[in-house]
Amino acid sequence: MTGPTHGHGSPRDPPPAPGRPWPRSAFERPALDLARSLLGARLVREDEGGLLAGIIVETEAYAGPEDRASHARSGRTRRTAPMFGPAGHAYVYLVYGMHSCLNVVSDGADRAGAVLIRALEPTDGLDRMRHRRGATGGPDARLAAGPARLCQALAIDRRLDGHDLTTGDRLWLTDADPHTVARIADAGIVAGPRVGVAYAGDDWGSRPWRFGVRGHPSLSRPFPLES
DNA sequence: ATAGGGATTCTC
């Protein structure tokens, strides 16, 4: 919804509170824990065009340099530097030469963990998301159903690489409203192997470190053995 | 300097 509202709500109606950004301490935990706790949280993007937001419904954990599926496997480089820094920052990278993907840095500066945000349930700025996604966007539930799709829908690219997610500027996380939290919690969490990491070998490639809200229509793809 | 390949998505 854009443009001035007129005539309806009383001037005393409080504006919808955006909710305050998650503090650094919320991110200072192992990637596996953070990946699960991010499910049901609200990801908010604000730019010149207004507010774009959604509920996180799918994540993947990347542990650190020993994780053969993680970009941190080659140690600290220019590209992966954010992962080797403090928790609560963004690690945004370009994949296949054309798609941005968003990670949330976990742990502490001594451990290069991160969580890939793989899918959102769109909640705010749907008109703009449809426009950004173009004719291929499909139904609204699919506008941010994938790590690159959500970056396109929320106008996230490498200009936000290294961005501090705890300040409430441009990109941050908040708790969802209680009704949404309850709905997501009731659905339950499913786990499965991470997507697109066969190069990591069987050990690391098959670990069930992908997490999702069971049966949610905005998942990037189904989980293998949903139970 | 250069080669090999990618935490994806869309179309054929």
Add this chain to the structure above:
DNA sequence: AGAATCCCTATT
């Protein structure tokens, strides 16, 4: 099933 498309990392 194949392309798009650029940057990263490792190697020469």
